[in-house]
Amino acid sequence: MAARGCAELAQSRDTPVASRARAGCFSGLTPRGGGGRAASCGGSISGFQAAIRCGPLTYGLVQDEHGIEVEGLVREFRKGPRAVDGIDLTVEPGDIYGFLGPNGAGKSTTVLMLTTLLPPTAGTARVAGHDVVREGPQVRAKIGAALQEAALDPVLTGREHMRLQTALHGIPRAKRRRRGDELLERVGLVEAADRKVGGYSGGMKRRLDLALALVHHPTTLFLDEPTVGLDPQSRTALWEEVARLAGEEGVTVFLTTQYLEEADVLADRIGIIDHGRIVAEGTPGALKAEIGRPSVEVVPCAVDKQEAVRAVLADFGDAVPSSAGAVAIRLDGGGGDLPAVVRALDGAGLKVERLQLHEPTLDDVFLTKTGRSLEGDGAGPETADGAG
Numbered sequence: 137m138a139a140r141g142c143a144e145l146a147q148s149r150d151t152p153v154a155s156r157a158r159a160g161c162f163s164g165l166t167p168r169g170g171g172g173r174a175a176s177c178g179g180s181i182s183g184f185q186a187a188i189r190c191g192p193l194t195y196g197l198v199q200d201e202h203g204i205e206v207e208g209l210v211r212e213f214r215k216g217p218r219a220v221d222g223i224d225l226t227v228e229p230g231d232i233y234g235f236l237g238p239n240g241a242g243k244s245t246t247v248l249m250l251t252t253l254l255p256p257t258a259g260t261a262r263v264a265g266h267d268v269v270r271e272g273p274q275v276r277a278k279i280g281a282a283l284q285e286a287a288l289d290p291v292l293t294g295r296e297h298m299r300l301q302t303a304l305h306g307i308p309r310a311k312r313r314r315r316g317d318e319l320l321e322r323v324g325l326v327e328a329a330d331r332k333v334g335g336y337s338g339g340m341k342r343r344l345d346l347a348l349a350l351v352h353h354p355t356t357l358f359l360d361e362p363t364v365g366l367d368p369q370s371r372t373a374l375w376e377e378v379a380r381l382a383g384e385e386g387v388t389v390f391l392t393t394q395y396l397e398e399a400d401v402l403a404d405r406i407g408i409i410d411h412g413r414i415v416a417e418g419t420p421g422a423l424k425a426e427i428g429r430p431s432v433e434v435v436p437c438a439v440d441k442q443e444a445v446r447a448v449l450a451d452f453g454d455a456v457p458s459s460a461g462a463v464a465i466r467l468d469g470g471g472g473d474l475p476a477v478v479r480a481l482d483g484a485g486l487k488v489e490r491l492q493l494h495e496p497t498l499d500d501v502f503l504t505k506t507g508r509s510l511e512g513d514g515a516g517p518e519t520a521d522g523a524g
């Protein structure tokens with residue numbers, strides 16, 4: 137076989153940003169628990185990033201000794217599904233918990249219950265040491281939340297929102313302006329601060345919503361799909377800010393997402409939810425290690441050779457979903473089988489356009505647990521309007 141496909145052999149999806157984040161090496165960030173401060177103010181970076189890296193860091197450590205403890209939590213809608221179907225989870229204080237799942241999985245419904253906005257049908261949940269049903273006011277005093285649909289008033293400016301929110305949280309009048317400005321700077325909205333929110337882009341609204349969630353130094357932060365609508369730079373900057381809040385300030389973060397990379401990069405632990413049930417739980421590394429073996433994906437030069445390639449690959453493992461025009465299997469013998477695969481394809485006279493090794497990803501974990509893929513065609517359909 138011509139070896140041209142082999143030149144493209146790559147371990148896909150092992151993003152540098154993921155490994156840098158995991159190592160706590162984002163520029164301007166110190167490793168988790170390092171207690172240091174953002175340092176770099178140089179270079180050409182976006183307003184949001186600049187704010188994060190250069191903005192004033194005037195918070196004290198707000199870590200709570202309690203995280204989040206959920207047991208048997210259920211929410212059944214009268215004319216709808218059992219949206220959350222008996223979930224158990226624990227989030228350690230100061231950890232980032234990534235709640236990953238497709239449309240309609242039950243993520244927002246869980247967030248609404250944990251933020252006291254929706255009563256559970258059954259089960260218990262304690263957030264920052266307080267029961268969400270019996271101690272709602274105490275929970276609300278300690279948490280911040282940026283929900284899926286930001287509750288913003290289009291006729292108010294960003295600064296007016298901050299003024300209102302700081303007043304609602306009882307921040308002394310003399311400190312309100314400073315706190316509001318500090319957070320507007322942190323999320324890169326200084327220039328837009330006096331514009332009406334009705335004219336903000338989707339990403340600007342998400343950033344304002346995050347700033348509003350932080351005014352009272354919450355010990356626990358809920359973020360429901362916080363990076364939807366953000367451009368890549370703003371998304372990375374938000375990841376940095378969330379990592380900083382947890383790492384430097386000890387904030388416990390419960391973050392929902394449909395993005396595998398987001399959960400992989402940010403979360404200390406991940407819960408994968410599907411149809412209201414947690415189907416997998418653990419650190420990103422442990423979840424992927426459970427899958428263990430990599431897969432190999434082969435694109436034949438000729439479309440009509442797909443079946444022949446499939447037949448050769450069948451000797452090396454079971455088929456897994458692949459991209460269009462490709463054939464993929466999970467390698468029974470791991471990455472060490474790759475030379476034998478190449479020899480077998482060559483021996484069968486099959487010319488290959490591309491041959492790629494994929495290390496296990498969180499999507500493989502999702503696929504193994506649910507039989508569907510979170511990415512691409514296999515993602516589950518939205519069953520009805522979401523709660524968020």
Ligand SMILES: Nc1ncnc2c1ncn2[C@@H]1O[C@H](COP(=O)(O)OP(=O)(O)OP(=O)(O)O)[C@@H](O)[C@H]1O
Pocket residue numbers: 213215216217218219237238239240241242243244245246284394518519520521522523524
């Ligand atoms: N108020 C409601 N009444 C009836 N059904 C509801 C209600 N809110 C949510 N649901 C249903 O509960 C299920 C879970 O919805 P939820 O909004 O929690 O999902 P999600 O994981 O946040 O999805 P998405 O990623 O689309 O935001 C869905 O089937 C949804 O249609």
Ligand SMILES: [Mg+2]
Pocket residue numbers: 243244245284360522523524
């Ligand atoms: Mg949702």
